[in-house]
Amino acid sequence: MTLTIGQVFVSGKPSVYTRMKPRILLTNDDGITSTGLWAAYNALSPFAEVTVVAPATQQSAVGRSISIFEPIRANRVVMNGVTAYSVGGKPTDAVIIGLFALRLNPDLVVSGINIGENLSFESVMTSGTVGAALEASNQGVPALAFSLQVEDQGDKFDEPSGITRRFSDAKRVVREVCGRVLETGFPENAHVINVNIPAVVRGGYEVTRLAAKLFHTGVEERFDPRGRPYYWIDGPLYEDAEEGTDVHAVQQGNISITPITLDCTAFAAVGELQCIFDGLTVRREEIHL
Numbered sequence: 001m002t003l004t005i006g007q008v009f010v011s012g013k014p015s016v017y018t019r020m021k022p023r024i025l026l027t028n029d030d031g032i033t034s035t036g037l038w039a040a041y042n043a044l045s046p047f048a049e050v051t052v053v054a055p056a057t058q059q060s061a062v063g064r065s066i067s068i069f070e071p072i073r074a075n076r077v078v079m080n081g082v083t084a085y086s087v088g089g090k091p092t093d094a095v096i097i098g099l100f101a102l103r104l105n106p107d108l109v110v111s112g113i114n115i116g117e118n119l120s121f122e123s124v125m126t127s128g129t130v131g132a133a134l135e136a137s138n139q140g141v142p143a144l145a146f147s148l149q150v151e152d153q154g155d156k157f158d159e160p161s162g163i164t165r166r167f168s169d170a171k172r173v174v175r176e177v178c179g180r181v182l183e184t185g186f187p188e189n190a191h192v193i194n195v196n197i198p199a200v201v202r203g204g205y206e207v208t209r210l211a212a213k214l215f216h217t218g219v220e221e222r223f224d225p226r227g228r229p230y231y232w233i234d235g236p237l238y239e240d241a242e243e244g245t246d247v248h249a250v251q252q253g254n255i256s257i258t259p260i261t262l263d264c265t266a267f268a269a270v271g272e273l274q275c276i277f278d279g280l281t282v283r284r285e286e287i288h289l
Helices: 035-044 091-101 120-126 128-138 167-184 246-251 267-277
Strands: 023-027 049-055 074-079 082-087 108-115 143-148 192-197 205-207 218-223 229-234 255-260
Touching: 023 035, 023 091, 035 049, 035 108, 035 167, 049 091, 082 091, 091 108, 091 128, 108 128, 108 167, 128 143, 128 192, 143 167, 167 192, 192 246, 246 255
Parallel strands: 023 049, 023 108, 049 082, 108 143, 143 192, 205 255
Antiparallel strands: 074 082, 192 255, 218 229
16 A cells, blocks of 8 residues: 555544644664654654654664563753753663653654664564663554665765755654554554654655665674784665565555554464474473482
């Protein structure tokens, strides 16, 4: 299904979000200073009460890690003239602090805008952006994750000024998608909506499934000044994937919208697994004292 951006809110009556102010907890994994986070804030704040609770530092690729062996500090800060909370921990920690320490009671949790795409099984399983959204959903709050494709993978960490100009379309997508979800309700059989925005939007919205891979994984061996080896995980991106997948949609210039579930059960494998273990009993060795 593909919708054009201009069609999203064509309606004869005002949207719900124009009549009331929903509460949104906004977080990310790029850190509280990220341009993407504040682009999302600017997109959402005209129609929602937005509270920023985000990691103090860069936390990409930490997935759903939680800080359980060290204390977590949350400091109230003012950034861009807005009061926010800087959390010394992971994206998941930020969500938990927002929900249970600050007691924000949001209607929606939004994670992003991440600088760099979060596409495929591979990326979704490790993404801190998606991890924060999954944690919110696990705690009973509807959540969306937003990511912006980058043409240079170095932009994920350097965040050069050239990226800022591409946030115009991204902010519009955040505004439209969150507005529509608040207006119509969250899909009953999804836990998270994962949204990926191409670097250059050439099409419309496409509801997709996850592709299998995003990277051709590789390891580069290097040597320190003392001649000892160390390793750097790298690898180029897949150029495309099957039609209907998130990777393919973004490569075509469409905005990918993928429903994600917390339930990782492989239901299609249940029957085969039952056959494999049918009749198997646990054998207990006799213990001789």
